Amino acid sequence: MHSLDAFAQDKLDALDRHHLRRSLTETLREDGIWVERNGRRLLSFSCNDYLNLTQHPAVKAAAAEALATYGAGSGASRLVTGNHPLYAALEARLAAIKQAEAAVVFGSGYLANAGIIPVLIGSDGLIVIDEVAHACLYAGSQLSRGKIVTFRHNDVAHARELLEKHRGGHDHALIVTDGVFSMDGDLAPLEELLSLGEAHDAWLMSDDAHGLGVVGGGRGSSFAGNAHAPVPLQMGTLSKAIGAYGGYLCASAPVIELMRNRARTLVYSTGLPPAIIAGAIAALDVIEHEPDYAALPVKKAKTFTQAVGLADAVSPIVPILIGGEEDALAASELLVEEGFLAAAIRPPTVPAGTARLRLTFTARHPDEEIARLAQIVRERIVVRHP
Numbered sequence: 001m002h003s004l005d006a007f008a009q010d011k012l013d014a015l016d017r018h019h020l021r022r023s024l025t026e027t028l029r030e031d032g033i034w035v036e037r038n039g040r041r042l043l044s045f046s047c048n049d050y051l052n053l054t055q056h057p058a059v060k061a062a063a064a065e066a067l068a069t070y071g072a073g074s075g076a077s078r079l080v081t082g083n084h085p086l087y088a089a090l091e092a093r094l095a096a097i098k099q100a101e102a103a104v105v106f107g108s109g110y111l112a113n114a115g116i117i118p119v120l121i122g123s124d125g126l127i128v129i130d131e132v133a134h135a136c137l138y139a140g141s142q143l144s145r146g147k148i149v150t151f152r153h154n155d156v157a158h159a160r161e162l163l164e165k166h167r168g169g170h171d172h173a174l175i176v177t178d179g180v181f182s183m184d185g186d187l188a189p190l191e192e193l194l195s196l197g198e199a200h201d202a203w204l205m206s207d208d209a210h211g212l213g214v215v216g217g218g219r220g221s222s223f224a225g226n227a228h229a230p231v232p233l234q235m236g237t238l239s240k241a242i243g244a245y246g247g248y249l250c251a252s253a254p255v256i257e258l259m260r261n262r263a264r265t266l267v268y269s270t271g272l273p274p275a276i277i278a279g280a281i282a283a284l285d286v287i288e289h290e291p292d293y294a295a296l297p298v299k300k301a302k303t304f305t306q307a308v309g310l311a312d313a314v315s316p317i318v319p320i321l322i323g324g325e326e327d328a329l330a331a332s333e334l335l336v337e338e339g340f341l342a343a344a345i346r347p348p349t350v351p352a353g354t355a356r357l358r359l360t361f362t363a364r365h366p367d368e369e370i371a372r373l374a375q376i377v378r379e380r381i382v383v384r385h386p
């Protein structure tokens, strides 16, 4: 066999041996919560479309109108001819919702993180990052070529220890965390991290991919709870509650202007299709005008956690910790038999030994189905408590 194919096959065999092989399964999502997979209709607890806005008539109409008027693609990088006028409207809306001076939109959340961090941190810099922060925050951190140190999940005292030890030898420092953790559903202690950052001249960056639209009255994790944590670098995505596509950063005017000049994933990547931008603007309208609707995903998640006897949900994401990869896959299969789609999440997405079902709740999940799911989880799945 050609050495390239042999290399690939060896890697695949190793994944198989460890029950870590993944596959792309065709999935039809026609109404947002019900999906069709392998000929079966399943109620999905695995989509990040928390407000079901991918299917909202106003969002689809806005996207369809922009598609008909402006065409399918943007044709070039934003800095060349891909900067459609809709961008300015979307960025103004994002800055307003986050109470920031300015915003810049990237091609995706992954591209945003891969672009933002290397602009701020170079080879003399320091990055202090939560151990379970999203993979693309790690990707951006590695691209920066700065020193990366990880603190125990949500452990501010450990982050402080690391800053005390390492801050001195570096020109700039960045504290990096998810705002809502994508695989755990918990919130970062942003106010405490902000004070820590101020004490050590370390800039705080939060990734609010799972916060915008659904926590903090729709404004995101910096607004959760009673106080507002004025995080200077609020990144997020338009692909989850917003139901569209794209990533963004909200920050001060000079920081955003610097990103427009220096973030390589913005400068050297094609602008978003105008239809996507128009859809995202229409989605923000829904979120701003219908706060009770935006509160539903967390409310439904909480109903579920109370029914199962888990800690109260604080976001639409609820992990059901299983432990072993095979057991997690078996639990996911059991739920498919009952008509539910709940993906098993395995390493390296989560730490070894913490394979889980990751459930996501949306505004339109029927209460009686949530109750049925809770009963099955309670009675038939061995849940490991952290």
Ligand SMILES: Cc1ncc(COP(=O)(O)O)c(C=O)c1O
Residues within 6 Å of the ligand: 108, 109, 110, 111, 134, 136, 178, 182, 207, 209, 210, 237, 238, 239, 245, 246, 247
């Ligand atoms: C916390 C977090 N950040 C960033 C991303 C990447 O965003 P996008 O899907 O827009 O690339 C995701 C999910 O995909 C995420 O969960």
